[in-house]
Amino acid sequence: MTASEPWLHWHDRLHRQLLLKPTLLPRGTTLLLALSGGQDSMALLGLLRDLRKHHHWTLQLWHGDHGWHPGSACVSKDLAKWCAQEALPLRVSRSTAEMTSGEAAARAWRYSELSQYAQQLNQTCASSNSCTVVTAHTASDRAETLLMQLSRGTDLAGLGSLRQSRPLQANASNGPRLVRPLLDFTREETAAICQDLQLPVWHDPSNSDLRIERNRIRLELLPVLESLHAGCSRRMALLSERISQVHDTQNALVDLSLQSINSPGNGLQRPPLQALAPDPRRTLLQRWLQQRGVRSLQARQLEELSRAIGPQQPPGERHLSSGHRLHWCRNWVQLNNRD
Numbered sequence: 001m002t003a004s005e006p007w008l009h010w011h012d013r014l015h016r017q018l019l020l021k022p023t024l025l026p027r028g029t030t031l032l033l034a035l036s037g038g039q040d041s042m043a044l045l046g047l048l049r050d051l052r053k054h055h056h057w058t059l060q061l062w063h064g065d066h067g068w069h070p071g072s073a074c075v076s077k078d079l080a081k082w083c084a085q086e087a088l089p090l091r092v093s094r095s096t097a098e099m100t101s102g103e104a105a106a107r108a109w110r111y112s113e114l115s116q117y118a119q120q121l122n123q124t125c126a127s128s129n130s131c132t133v134v135t136a137h138t139a140s141d142r143a144e145t146l147l148m149q150l151s152r153g154t155d156l157a158g159l160g161s162l163r164q165s166r167p168l169q170a171n172a173s174n175g176p177r178l179v180r181p182l183l184d185f186t187r188e189e190t191a192a193i194c195q196d197l198q199l200p201v202w203h204d205p206s207n208s209d210l211r212i213e214r215n216r217i218r219l220e221l222l223p224v225l226e227s228l229h230a231g232c233s234r235r236m237a238l239l240s241e242r243i244s245q246v247h248d249t250q251n252a253l254v255d256l257s258l259q260s261i262n263s264p265g266n267g268l269q270r271p272p273l274q275a276l277a278p279d280p281r282r283t284l285l286q287r288w289l290q291q292r293g294v295r296s297l298q299a300r301q302l303e304e305l306s307r308a309i310g311p312q313q314p315p316g317e318r319h320l321s322s323g324h325r326l327h328w329c330r331n332w333v334q335l336n337n338r339d
Helices: 009-020 039-055 072-085 103-123 139-152 187-196 213-228 232-261 270-274 278-291 299-308
Strands: 030-034 058-065 090-094 131-134 165-167 177-179 267-269 316-319 324-328 332-337
Touching: 009 039, 009 187, 030 039, 030 103, 039 058, 039 187, 058 072, 058 103, 072 090, 103 131, 139 187, 139 213, 139 232, 213 232, 232 267, 232 270, 232 278, 267 270, 267 278, 270 278, 270 332, 278 299, 299 316
Parallel strands: 030 058, 030 131, 058 090, 131 177
Antiparallel strands: 165 177, 267 332, 316 324, 324 332
16 A cells, blocks of 8 residues: 555455455456445445555446435535545436435435446446446444334345345346445444545435434434444344345245246146145245246235135135236146236
8 A cells, every 4th residue: 555545454354354255346346336425435435445456446436416405416516526636537417306205216216327327337348247336335224224124024035135245236137236345334433434544524414304214213213222232233234144144045945945846837836835834835935926026025915825825725816916917726826927
């Protein structure tokens, strides 16, 4: 490192993690960092900027102006000015409060913009899909997500969400990847990184809006839990990671089971399903439907379908909200598009 690029224990910590997982941010990759200007993304930028010589990355930055508050345009302008001074390439996309009025709409817009930009960058890279999209989600974000999913009611997939690596677009396994390198760091640590590296931070007023569910968990619930059990955010994040590993293992075993009862021309053999206990029958049915593009089933609906194809139940059919029709006879369970 040069005199202007210090090697701190923060750099060493992330560097060692990446050496243990060389496929996470591969050597020579183009990294497209989603930069909000807040402390988490600025901390990640500082670390990636200083580590890029060791990993031969090409660093590209993207900022999304949601137009949620009057000062958002000023934040974008100041952030772009700072990046220019640091010789860091930044692209800014702008939306309006009407277009991204809620958390879900804003997230969809961000990922759509990032996907388009990543594809453009891939066209200029030597190998296809070599651009990796990077976000600054932390252990604190993972703990918040776990609490939200738990309170709403979810399954293992929901409790183990916010994974370290996944396809950027859920239904595009061959497209750019989304990687979250800071899931082992807490929000308190990203604040310390910004201070130690003397990085500017831009505050987003929407992060203090208690009408937003995640903000209430972040500002009201987690501080209470941390005061009772210091370090609980990191422990919850680790629990979420273990749950995701359990879910992956379960899916692998379920896929093996499905191979023995699935016939591409006929569907699932019904008698072996009827011989199972309710829980494994429901799990196999859910996985089989997911593989065929049915992803919007509620737990109660899945339970009803599993019961209907179970023992001592007559043939029948159900129309699903996904536009599919599930029907079953004596020996088979089949899925078709709606007529």
